[in-house]
Amino acid sequence: MYKKLFLSCIFSLLAICPILANGELDSCESEVKRLCQNQTESIKKTLACLKKNHKSLSIQCRKEIERGVKQEVQTKPPTGMLFSGGGGLGGRFSFIPLIKYQGENFGPLGSDDEDKKTRLRRQSVEGSTPIGKIGGGFISTSVRYGVTRFKEDQFLNNGTKVNDKLEQLELGINFNRPLENKKNINIRAQYGYRGDRIGGSDYNxxxxxxxxHPTESGRGRWQYFLMFSNNGPLGSNIPIPGVMYFYRTSTMNLLLGLPVLSFQWTPENTLFSLSLSTFGPFYNLEVNYGLVDQVQYFIFSRWKQENFFLSERRFEEDRLNLYEKVSGVGMRSALMKSSVGLELRAGYSSDRKLYLGDGLFNNDRGSLDLSDTLFLKLMLTKAFR
Structure with a gap:
């Protein structure tokens, strides 16, 4: 029952349902059993109980939930294929029906025409839903559409034209099979388009x-994986094997491996928390105050990159990269009765650059420095179970 529950209860950063898969949150599991002791015969009734009574869970349990959710979200790579990303295509959050909207607006600090040219807006909508059981496991599917739009066409320093609109249309599928002794198999795939011409010859x-599998002590976990992408954050068309070790205590989650590191810390007797994750050279840092199922405030810093196919490129292996560093403040909250999550961010984006090349930070085939800017971001998530 509780192995299956995680496949249905986690949705983005709403975070009221424990990540009970494979016994990851033993203390929370016992609390849920006590809290909903007469309503655990079905997932639906358990979820209804938790939505109604989530504030009755201990602070320690709610922090433990938050650490697990943030680890899932922050270890998603900055672009390309998914690694361990929740709330995205093929992620673990795809096992509950949900829809998510994200909107970002980047405006120039200066007032001259050159600054106005680099105004940028991003919008995306994605949804996911479980399909059912197959082969002893669970299967789900996801779809995502996004647009990155400049005020006008951009031109790299070698004259290469970048259209004012870059689009993403991607389908994802995820298969997860729990095995005996808390072992687990997972297969994730996505297919679609990410570039300046949907329906062109380039597919992502x-x-x-x-x-x-868990360690003998039960406090840790080993994960082995192999990933491949034709538009990956650390290289394209290169199989990347890896291994990770996950360890947790009552106040800390630690994920050590290649190419990802992740650390979440929720000290006792305080509402402050810290999370830091890296994927290759990219990082995501947050310092938080408060609980997600009430209102949480945070400061953040992130170094990220998106990869796109440029239809008019000279070399097949080239990718168009949009690189930036962002930092600022934000708040998030979960409206539990309506199963809606809200997140707002405001901050500063610097070191922004468009460049064309093969491989990470290889910009020998054209680049364009974009103006530093202020930005606003809104994210809304609605779960349907």
Whole structure:
């Protein structure tokens, strides 16, 4: 029952349902059993109980939930194929029906025409839903559409034209099979388009297979994986094997491996928390105050990159990269009765650059420095179970 529950109860950063898969949150599992002791015969009734009574869970349990959710979200790579990303295509959050909207607006600090040219807006909508059981496991599917739009066409320093609109249309599928003794197999794939011309000859695809098992002590977990993508954050058309070790205590989650590191810390007797995750050279840092199922405030810093196919490129292996560093403040909250999550961010984006090349930070085939800017971001998530 509780192995299956995680496949249905986690949705983005609403975070009221424990990540009970494979016994990851033993203390929370016992609390849920006590809290909903007469309503655990079905997932639906358990979820209804938790939505109604989530504030009755201990602070320690709610922090433990938050650490697990943030680890899932922050270890998603900056672009390309999914690694361990929740709330995205093929992620673990795809096992509950949900829809998510994200909107970002980047405006120039200066007032001259050159600054106005680099105004940028991003919008995306994605949804996911479980399909059912197959082969002893669970399967779900996801779809995402996004637009990155400049005020006008951009031109790299070698004259290469970048259209004012870059689009993403991607389908994802995820298969997860719990095994005996808390072992687990996971297969994730996505296929679609990410570039300046939907329906063109370039398609974005990726595949990840993984296997995990607990340590003898039960406090840790090993995960082995192999991922491949033709538009990956650390390289394209290169199979990337990896191994990770996950360890947790009552106040800390630690994930050590290649190419990802992740650390979440929720000290006792305080509402402050810290989370830091890296994927290759990219990082995501947050310092938080408060609980997600009430109102949480945070400061953040992130170094990120998006990869796109440029239809008019000279070399097949080239990718168009949009790189930036962002930092600022934000708040998030979960409206539990309506199963809606709200997140707002405001801050500063610097070191912004468009460049064309093969491989990470290889900009020998054209680049364009974009103006530093202020930005606003809104994210809304609605779960349907």
């Amino acid at each position: 695809y990726s595949l990840m297979t993984g296997y995990s």
